[in-house]
Amino acid sequence: MTIIAADELAEGRPPASPDSQPPAQRIEGRTPLQLAWARLRRDKVSIFCLFVIVLLVLSAVFAPVLTGWIGHGPNEQYRDIGLSPEGLPQAPNGTFWLGTDDLGRDILSRIIYGTRVSLLVGVLATALAVLVGLAVGTTSGYYGGKVDTFLSRTMDVFLSFPFLLFAISLVSVFQPSLKISIFVIAFFTWSNVGRIVRGQVLSIREKEYIEAARSLGAGDFRIMTVDVIPNLVAPLIVYSTLLIPTAIVFEATLSFLGLGVVPPTPTWGNMISESLSTYLQAPWFVFFPSLALFIATLAFNLLGDGLRDALDPRAARVLARK
Amino acid sequence: MTAVDHAGRTVHTQQGEVLLRVDNAVKHFPIKQGIVFQKEVARVHAVDGVDLEVRSGETLGLVGETGCGKSTLARLVAGLYPMTSGSIEFDGQDISNLSRKAMRPFRRDIQMIFQDPYGSLNPRRRVGSIIGDPFDIHNVASGADRKKRVQELMEVVGLNPEHYNRFPAEFSGGQRQRIGVARALALRPKLIICDEPVSALDVSIQAQVINLLDDLQKEFGLTYIFIAHDLSVVRHVSDRVAVMYLGKIEEIADVDDLYDKPRHPYTNALLSAVPVPDPDRADTRERIILRGDVPSPVNPPDGCPFHPRCPKAQTICVDEMPPLVPAFDDPASHRKACHFPVADGEDISTSTPSIDQTSTEPKVGSTG
Numbered sequence: 001m002t003i004i005a006a007d008e009l010a011e012g013r014p015p016a017s018p019d020s021q022p023p024a025q026r027i028e029g030r031t032p033l034q035l036a037w038a039r040l041r042r043d044k045v046s047i048f049c050l051f052v053i054v055l056l057v058l059s060a061v062f063a064p065v066l067t068g069w070i071g072h073g074p075n076e077q078y079r080d081i082g083l084s085p086e087g088l089p090q091a092p093n094g095t096f097w098l099g100t101d102d103l104g105r106d107i108l109s110r111i112i113y114g115t116r117v118s119l120l121v122g123v124l125a126t127a128l129a130v131l132v133g134l135a136v137g138t139t140s141g142y143y144g145g146k147v148d149t150f151l152s153r154t155m156d157v158f159l160s161f162p163f164l165l166f167a168i169s170l171v172s173v174f175q176p177s178l179k180i181s182i183f184v185i186a187f188f189t190w191s192n193v194g195r196i197v198r199g200q201v202l203s204i205r206e207k208e209y210i211e212a213a214r215s216l217g218a219g220d221f222r223i224m225t226v227d228v229i230p231n232l233v234a235p236l237i238v239y240s241t242l243l244i245p246t247a248i249v250f251e252a253t254l255s256f257l258g259l260g261v262v263p264p265t266p267t268w269g270n271m272i273s274e275s276l277s278t279y280l281q282a283p284w285f286v287f288f289p290s291l292a293l294f295i296a297t298l299a300f301n302l303l304g305d306g307l308r309d310a311l312d313p314r315a316a317r318v319l320a321r322k
Numbered sequence: 323m324t325a326v327d328h329a330g331r332t333v334h335t336q337q338g339e340v341l342l343r344v345d346n347a348v349k350h351f352p353i354k355q356g357i358v359f360q361k362e363v364a365r366v367h368a369v370d371g372v373d374l375e376v377r378s379g380e381t382l383g384l385v386g387e388t389g390c391g392k393s394t395l396a397r398l399v400a401g402l403y404p405m406t407s408g409s410i411e412f413d414g415q416d417i418s419n420l421s422r423k424a425m426r427p428f429r430r431d432i433q434m435i436f437q438d439p440y441g442s443l444n445p446r447r448r449v450g451s452i453i454g455d456p457f458d459i460h461n462v463a464s465g466a467d468r469k470k471r472v473q474e475l476m477e478v479v480g481l482n483p484e485h486y487n488r489f490p491a492e493f494s495g496g497q498r499q500r501i502g503v504a505r506a507l508a509l510r511p512k513l514i515i516c517d518e519p520v521s522a523l524d525v526s527i528q529a530q531v532i533n534l535l536d537d538l539q540k541e542f543g544l545t546y547i548f549i550a551h552d553l554s555v556v557r558h559v560s561d562r563v564a565v566m567y568l569g570k571i572e573e574i575a576d577v578d579d580l581y582d583k584p585r586h587p588y589t590n591a592l593l594s595a596v597p598v599p600d601p602d603r604a605d606t607r608e609r610i611i612l613r614g615d616v617p618s619p620v621n622p623p624d625g626c627p628f629h630p631r632c633p634k635a636q637t638i639c640v641d642e643m644p645p646l647v648p649a650f651d652d653p654a655s656h657r658k659a660c661h662f663p664v665a666d667g668e669d670i671s672t673s674t675p676s677i678d679q680t681s682t683e684p685k686v687g688s689t690g
Contacts, residue, residue: 208441212505215400217429218459219422230446 036234039310046306052299060115067113072096072106074113075264079104089282099284101274107285110266111292117260117267118296121181121251122244128186129247130240133193134232138224140194141201152198158191164253171259181260185250189243196239197232204231234311241304245297252293268293341513341545342399344374347408349394353620367619368394370569370627371408373646376513381539381546383560383577385553385592387616391569392549393437396515399547400434401425413512430460433506437518439498443490449476449501450486456508475504478541479534496527503534507542515547520555532559553596557581562655565589568619568627571646575656585649585656585663587670588628594671608671626659633673634662640677 040046059066067073082090082104092099098108140151167184174180204210205228213223254260255269263270268289275286349369354360369391376382384392397403399410401417409418417428433456436442443452454472457463463471473483479500490498499519506514516535520528532555538544550556556563557577564574565588573586584590591610598604612631617623623630629639638661648656649663664670 207444208436208438209444211397211402212434212436212442212502213455215402215429215432215434216456216459216505217426218455222459226447227444231444233446 033233036307036310040306043306043310046303046310049299049303049306052295053303056115056119056296056299059112060119063112063116067106067109070097070106070109072109074109074266075105077104078106082106089278089285091282092284098288099282101271101285102278102282107271107288110271111268111289113266114268114271114289114292115296117178117255117265118248118251118293121178121185122248122296122300125182125185125189125247125251126240126243128182129190129243130193130236132186132190133195134197134229134236136190137194137197138201138228138232141198142205142220142224142228144202144205148198151194155191155194155198158188159195161188163188163250167250167254168257168259171254176254176259176262178261181251181254184254185247188250189247193236193239193243196235200232200235201228204228238304238308238311241300241307245300248293248296248300338380339378340375341378341413342374342376342547343411344372344395344399345409345411347372347374347395347398347410348406349391349398349403350406364620367569367622369398370619370622372566372569372571374564374571374574376545376547378512378545379539379543380561381548381559383556383563384547384549384566385551385556385563386566387551389616389619390566391619392566393517394569395566396434396517396547396549399513400432400515401429426460430456430509431512433509433511433514435499435502435506435514435516435519438522439495439502440490440522442502443498445490448487448489449481449493452490453501453504453508456505460509462509471508472504475508478507478538479504494527495523496530499523499527499531500534503531503538507538510542511544513545513547515549517549518551519548521550521552528555535559553592565592568616568622570627570643570659572628572660573658574646575652575658579652579656583652583656583666585652585658586628586660587632587634587662587664589658590664590670608669610671626661629677633670633675634664635675635677636662637677 063074072078078096078100082096082100084090089102089104090096090100096106096108098106098111101107101110136151136155140148140155167188170184170187171180210223210227213227218226251260251267252269252272255267256273258270258273260269261267263274271289272286272293275282275289279286347369348371350365350367352362353364353366355363372391372395374382374395384395386392394403398405401420404419409416411417412428412432415428417425420428443449450469450472451458453475454468457468457471469486473486476483476486481497481500481504485493490501493501499522502519519535520531523531535546536559539546546559548556548559560577562575563577563580565572565580565586567588573580573584573589575585580589581593584593587610591612594608594610610633614631617627617630623640625641625643626632626635626639627643629635632639642661644659644661646657646659648654649658649660650665
């Protein structure tokens with residue numbers, strides 16, 4: 001090693017340091033998100049949860065392929081081999097890995113297809129809620145005064161709705177469908193996002209860089225989009241991750257009550273609902289959809305916790321856990 | 323002198339010509355109470371009738387204690403707050419209470435440097451885009467042209483142009499203040515308001531930033547309003563100095579006149595509080611110790627705002643606000659608002675007021 005360095009010096013070249021990079025890369029600052037990712041990577045629990053979520057997403061996307069490999073469609077009824085002679089569901093076995101339901105359908109295939117509905121509703125409803133909440137919360141916090149009073153009271157009204165009761169009546173007015181489920185869930189969650197955003201904007205608005213932007217002649221819209229909202233990214237990512245499982249459970253609840261996605265389309269919620277008549281004889285029928293729901297919810301929640309720590313450099317929990 | 327500047331605007335300012343004229347500026351902040359129906363219960367008299375002239379090419383120092391209204395005055399000039407009353411004239415045009423749209427062209431000429439180099443830069447944005455903001459907002463340059471001009475600016479203020487893509491957090495306090503200076507400089511303004519630009523910095527860094535501001539003034543012919551509470555910094559940078567107390571200007575003069583012959587008792591008290599590096603001299607000099615605290619700007623005293631604490635106060639001080647005029651045989655540029663100005667060589671550290679000041683002092687606990 002020393003000999004090589006001496007050779008290089010003899011040739012008039014500086015010894016190559018191990019971390020020398022081309023200048024173009026060296027001056028590139030790491031974004032706060034890159035730093036957060038570096039912190040998140042050290043958090044084993046979060047990485048495992050992220051892995052689980054990726055698996056869920058893959059199984060939702062490739063549901064037809066997966067059920068093709070298994071060989072049982074989600075809605076195919078195997079009344080001959082899927083049901084016992086008494087007409088009861090089959091326990092998990094070599095053909096039906098997670099057993100069958102009361103109509104002789106493969107529970108595994110149905111759970112895989114149920115992932116589609118759960119994730120779709122979870123993500124879309126959350127996205128819609130965040131979008132509306134962000135717009136209303138930012139406007140409310142930024143302008144303050146009468147605008148704030150009006151929008152804040154509106155959010156209070158939405159927060160004080162008895163969720164389920166209103167959801168039930170809303171769904172029964174419109175016909176139950178995937179779209180209605182997404183809309184109803186977003187309808188009841190956007191005000192939570194709005195409150196958080198408003199609180200953050202209230203503090204950001206007083207920062208000197210907002211005053212600096214104003215003194216440069218920036219308009220309200222520019223200040224909101226260029227200076228305010230980027231500072232909301234971290235709390236929004238965390239809150240979205242925590243909202244997704246809520247939305248998933250909400251959807252399962254609606255489906256359970258028969259107000260969500262219409263059967264025979266499998267969802268975790270309506271599977272649990274269908275299992276009610278036979279769960280004493282066929283506990284796997286209620287167990288596996290519930291387990292799927294549990295795993296998905298837990299993974300999102302733990303990832304949300306990890307993200308909160310990773311995105312907030314002041315939080316010391318990641319370091320402590322390491 | 324008429325010239326055309328880089329943006330094609332006609333420039334008709336001259337060294338020594340009045341660039342900014344503030345006429346009886348008043349800013350009161352209402353204090354409101356009530357949950358749904360808010361009622362104004364009191365007003366903070368932040369700026370209470372200020373007359374000021376800033377000449378092109380000069381540096382006007384603005385000093386005073388915390389809460390005396392100097393930052394509010396700066397923000398009125400920068401058009402960040404609407405004025406309660408009064409008028410501001412910039413470059414011969416009235417800019418008081420213009421609408422946002424009408425104010426836009428003037429914002430290119432009046433820029434601001436902020437006190438806190440940590441708070442005045444958005445932590446989520448790259449330095450290049452922060453400094454490029456003025457170009458973007460005023461549609462001056464975009465794309466590669468903007469990047470080139472931003473990097474030029476970074477070089478002008480002594481930053482490495484290669485740090486274009488860094489975030490503010492990757493810079494030190496002094497470097498961050500340079501970023502703020504570059505942003506203020508971007509549109510080649512005529513007037514830069516420096517709101518305590520160095521008070522958040524280390525002393526060694528203060529000198530660097532002050533020298534930078536000085537160099538830029540020479541290079542670009544800038545006019546500064548320099549706000550600070552460090553009197554030695556103000557003496558170093560200013561051509562003229564105005565002393566503010568409770569929203570009013572108490573004394574204004576060329577820098578040497580003010581420091582050598584302070585006329586207002588408050589200026590005297592301020593100057594006597596400047597630390598002296600020599601301990602022997604520090605022991606022998608006469609400090610003027612003011613009694614009490616600054617009265618609340620919610621309910622400022624009648625007459626001269628300084629009378630409750632002034633060692634020379636007499637009955638007239640309670641009744642009448644003294645005009646801002648020269649004292650004795652001072653030049654016209656040296657004006658003070660005091661009925662009983664301090665003469666050369668007069669020692670006011672032993673003076674006693676002829677009025678009962680206990681009655682005018684705020685009661686303990688009443689103002690918090």
